[in-house]
Amino acid sequence: MKRTHPGELREIVAANIRRFRKERGISQQDFAYDIEMDRTYFGGIERGERNVSIDNIERIANGLQISPYVLLMKPDLQA
Numbered sequence: 001m002k003r004t005h006p007g008e009l010r011e012i013v014a015a016n017i018r019r020f021r022k023e024r025g026i027s028q029q030d031f032a033y034d035i036e037m038d039r040t041y042f043g044g045i046e047r048g049e050r051n052v053s054i055d056n057i058e059r060i061a062n063g064l065q066i067s068p069y070v071l072l073m074k075p076d077l078q079a
Contacts, residue, residue, distance in 0.1 A: 006048055009072065011056070014048035016071045020064045021046070035063035 021031050030040035037059065042051040045060070052060075054068075061068040 006051070010051060011048050012042075012074055013052060013071050014046055016075065017060055017064070017072070018046050019075070020066060024064070031063060035059050 028043055029039050032039040045052045057071055058068050061071055
């Protein structure tokens with residue numbers, strides 16, 4: 001059966017990326033440039049519209065200077 005809507009994990013990843021990026025005071029455009037990712041693609045990830053690959057999760061986490069697994073955790077479970 002094909003899913004017609006994104007899963008909860010995609011929403012969690014998107015929200016975490018947005019939160020960590022904003023905490024660092026970096027615009028989407030500047031952050032995407034820093035991690036060598038297309039700005040519109042990155043924006044789609046951050047809005048939960050894109051099904052981001054594990055390689056890009058690693059790239060984003062490295063840019064945010066956090067461990068990749070943190071992006072997969074619900075905010076209430078993060079230390």
